[in-house]
Amino acid sequence: MNWLEFSSSSLGVAFFLYVFATIFYMVAIAGKKWGKKDPKLHEARWGKIAFITSTLGLVAHLLFFFTRWIGSGQIPTSNMYEFITLLGMTIMIAYTIIYFIYKKLLLGMFALPLAIIVIAYASVFPSDVQPLVPALQSHWLKIHVTTAALGEAFFAVGFAAALMYLLRTIDFKDKTKNGKRAQRWLEFTLISILVVIGFIIAAFGFKGAGYTASFQQENASVSQLGEISTTTETVEYTMPPIFKPYNSEAIEVTPFLGMTDGLFETPSWFNGVNSGRKLNTVVWSIIVGLLLYGIIRVIIRKPLGAAIHPALEGIDPDDLDEISYRAIVIGFPIFTLGGLIFAMIWAEEAWGRFWGWDPKEVWALITWLYYSAYLHFRLSRGWQGKPSAWLAVIGFVIVLFTLVGVNLLIAGMHSYAGVE
Template sequence: MNWVDFSGNAYLVAFALYCFAFMFYVIAIAGSKWSNRESKTHTKKWGRIAFTVSSVGLGAQLVYFFTRWYGSGQIPTSNMYEFMSFLSMAIMIAFTIIYAIYRKPILGMFATPLTVIIVAYASVFPKDVQPLIPSLNSYWLKIHVTTAALGEAFFAVGFAAGLMYLLRVVDYTRKDAKARKEQRWIEFTMYVIVVVVGFIAIVFSFRGAGYEAHFTQENVSVDSAGQTNTTQEEVTYSLPPIFKPYNSEVVSMDSFLGMNKPLLETPSWMNGINAGRKLNTVIWSIIAGSILYGLLRLIFRKPLGAVISPHMDGVNPNDLDEISYRAIAIGFPVFTLGALIFAMIWAQEAWGRFWGWDPKEVWALITWLYYSVYLHFRLSRGWQGHRSAWLAVIGFVIVWFTLIGVNLIIAGLHSYAGV
């Protein structure tokens, strides 16, 4: 049996089950209003069904994880496809733990779509098993990456609960300046989520159409002896090139809506691995996400936050505030171990130093300091409610930039994660 292929099938099953679980959570929360049934009984029944389905989905994803590990002979966390897949699984593990504590089905209505988005996001990256580079060939890969991702997963659940809190307490009927400002920021958060969905849609659309553009990029580097070395690299795009790679020439490209050549060149200061292709994808994601967001606004004729907010009636905001804090409080020590302590031990073993100001290391430290400040304000200053919720939402944006943005803008020792 080809265990890697089998793991891919299990991954698709998990994705489908998460989608169904999300629909069942929506029925659990909003369905009682549609059916005019007794709210608690309806929510409890469908919440149990949704949790069962999401748990089976988690089981299928665990099957994916261990069968891919067995088939490839290495833990599947070494590239973006494998890491983001593991992160989505870790979010479901974190959600399951928090759900077991609080028994709040509404949390599933936000945690499962977040998982679905990350599963779909992972699927746009190459799925082939890639040999481990020397610096990754260590048992610390299993320890460092898994614990760091699990800590980030709890931060993601904290983000979901924080966003839910804001959608619950913000009054969309108010028109004063303070209320409008808060409504705009919530709407911006919803827009960013739609842009991520647009990214997934646009990548799969062009990939399904078989679009390709090929470039030859010339890379110039200076070695330790001061000699200049020039190498050429083949770069392939699966989206029409609004931005071509820096210092590159077109080999061939498919025409799209009259676009027969790249419009712009990637700035030279964006020197992360495959920066041109990633920048091009980001621009297309914003375009696709903006179009999708505009269509949703036309359909609902109101901000997306205002569409979701009424379905939060009856939910105790204090429970959401507590869930957000509890998830972050659990994730913080796990992240500290995985992203800092274990990472430094591995860095000493792999590169001969505990700390080297690598961009990924710096942003991991920034993330840790941010959540340290969050816990300090929460416990020492009594920052609860709105302040705590916004800190939880902003914190996950920092996590996301650490995972994605650093690889786009800056080259470093962790740039292999962008492959």
């Protein structure tokens, strides 16, 4: 049996089961209006179908993980594709645990789309099995990465519940200065999610169209003796070059809307041969995300938050606040173990030091300190409700930057994770 092919098929099955489960959750919630004879029975029936479907999706996702492990001979956490799919799986594990505690169907409408976006994002990266570099050839890889991902997954569920709380409690009819500010920030949060979706759409769209562009970049460096040496490197683009690499010439560019040599040149202070490509990707993600937002706004003719708000009526906001808090409380000690303690033990084994101020280490510490502050304000200062929800939303943004931004934007010892 070809375990790797079976593994890929299992992930595809999991993805579509998650999509169907999300639809079933929506039907269950909408059933309050459709099931006029017995709305509660309608909701319970479709909610059960939705949860069973999401659980089957998780089973398929677990099959993907373990069969890829068998087929590759190494735990599938060594590059961005494998780690992001692991994160999607742990989000579903965390959601399932929280669901068994609180039995809130509506959480599935937000947690499952988050897992779907994560898996779709993972599919952008190369899925080939890559040999482990020496630093990764350790049993601590299994312990550190899986526990860190599980802790972050509970933060993700806390984020989903906090976002639901804000959508439920913010008054979109409030015309005061504070009311409008809260509405704008919530809308900005939803737009940010659409920008991530925009990246996925742009990446798959141009990839499906077979778009390619190549640039040759010259880089000058000065040795300790003062000698100047010049190196030439080739940079490959998979999206049309709005920003081309600094000090480069086009080798071969597929024409797109007149872009044959890049509309702008990446600023010289953007370090790294791939900095132009990364900036170009960010710009395309923002463009597609904003276009998607504009299309949705034309269709619904109101802000996204105002459109979603009615679906949450009847939900006790205190329950959402409690779910968000409990998810973070569960995730915090797990992340402490995986993201800091186990990571430092592994760093000592791999590099001979517990701490080295590597960007990934620094941002893991920032994440831990942030959620420590969240728990402090929650327990000591009584920050519940909206303040707590906003902290949970911002916290997950920090988690995402720690997971993705550091690997893609900052060079460091954790940049071996197959991000090209």
